[in-house]
Amino acid sequence: MKTLRMERLLKKNPVQVNRVEIGFCDVAFVAKALADENRLRIILSLTQGKKSVSRIVEELGISQPLASHHLKELKRTLLVTVERSGPFIYYELADHRIAAILTDLDGLATDLLANRTTF
Amino acid sequence: MKTLRMERLLKKNPVQVNRVEIGFCDVAFVAKALADENRLRIILSLTQGKKSVSRIVEELGISQPLASHHLKELKRTLLVTVERSGPFIYYELADHRIAAILTDLDGLATDLLANRTTF
DNA sequence: TATACATATAAACGTATATTTATATAATAT
DNA sequence: ATATTATATAAATATACGTTTATATGTATA
Known part of the structure; x- marks a missing residue:
């Protein structure tokens, strides 16, 4: 389900985890190629x-x-x-x-x- | 169907039309925002x-x-x-x-x- | 009105990137 | 070997973009 996949995405790239940032760089890396x-x-x-x-x-x-x-x-x-x-x-x-x-x-x-x- | 949508996309943005280029700028415009x-x-x-x-x-x-x-x-x-x-x-x-x-x-x-x- | 808070804007800077021009490499054919 | 075609690379340039620092705007509250 879409919702599940989004939750997994949020878990993989938590917006904030104890003030420690976790990157999103793989997605950005590919998105840049489309830009x-x-x-x-x-x-x-x-x-x-x-x-x-x-x-x-x-x-x-x-x-x-x-x-x-x-x-x-x-x-x-x-x-x-x-x-x-x-x-x-x-x-x-x-x-x-x-x-x-x-x-x-x-x-x-x-x-x-x-x-x-x-x- | 996915194939149909892709054909429409190709029709809308023909790769080549009598050596006249047709842009892809709307997609690029949005894609840049994701980059x-x-x-x-x-x-x-x-x-x-x-x-x-x-x-x-x-x-x-x-x-x-x-x-x-x-x-x-x-x-x-x-x-x-x-x-x-x-x-x-x-x-x-x-x-x-x-x-x-x-x-x-x-x-x-x-x-x-x-x-x-x-x- | 004065102060504090939330957000936006401006300036300045460095870096990344798209494009052009010129040249190099690599494969094929004569 | 030489020439020709296909592709890649290098150098140079201009522009776009992300980030920081400093400041302005706008809203609420005392």
């Missing part, structure tokens, strides 16, 4: 399947070094796996839940920002 | 319900200006709503899905980083 528009576009593109760098570069219209940079970041956070095949290097989403979370985030963002009055 | 450990701790704390700034400051053990700063950021991204009552100002999560996404992110992060070989 860039180009990386989100790369991830979204990879939901269609494994792709080479050049393919991503073409599809997104970003420079090759920029794509490499962001792919390296996604690899560092373990969100993608890498595989070489000849001269090509293929990147693939490491977990199905990534796409699901992206979808949820989009739904939330859309609704939140739908009837905003100001920026 | 900080202290903000995540604030959000987690607020899953327990509406709280005043001073209560958050006590529970998290961060300075009051820092809490205000992050709460302002959460407010800017519409993740929290604000309400004044006397001298106190109460912050509350704006949407139930925020907690759900946090839980999902934690599950993902935990599994991804569980059997990493290196940092």
Whole structure:
């Protein structure tokens, strides 16, 4: 159940335990990887399947070094796996839940920002 | 269905449309708000319900200006709503899905980083 | 009105990060 | 071997962001 999982999350990351702080850094570490528009576009593109760098570069219209940079970041956070095949290097989403979370985030963002009055 | 929602997301944010890029900025905008450990701790704390700034400051053990700063950021991204009552100002999560996404992110992060070989 | 409390804001600082430009590595083909 | 393609890395720059310190605003109370 959702409530149970949240309680486990609270237990794992107690907001306060005798004034001693317990970190949240794993979640932040992964969340940071999602906090860039180009990386989100790369991830979204990879939901269609494994792709080479050049393919991503073409599809997104970003420079090759920029794509490499962001792919390296996604690899560092373990969100993608890498595989070489000849001269090509293929990147693939490491977990199905990534796409699901992206979808949820989009739904939330859309609704939140739908009837905003100001920026 | 999950697949349908993903297709809608792809349609809304096509990776490439005649070399014309379509942004992903709403999602990134919200994701950025989740990309900080202290903000995540604030959000987690607020899953327990509406709280005043001073209560958050006590529970998290961060300075009051820092809490205000992050709460302002959460407010800017519409993740929290604000309400004044006397001298106190109460912050509350704006949407139930925020907690759900946090839980999902934690599950993902935990599994991804569980059997990493290196940092 | 004066004082205390709750919160916000401003300034200043250091660090992290996104992007560009240029170059290096690695694999393939001629 | 040389050239070409695919990708990575390095350097440089600008900007964004988190944090601290100090101060202001706003509300209640004596």
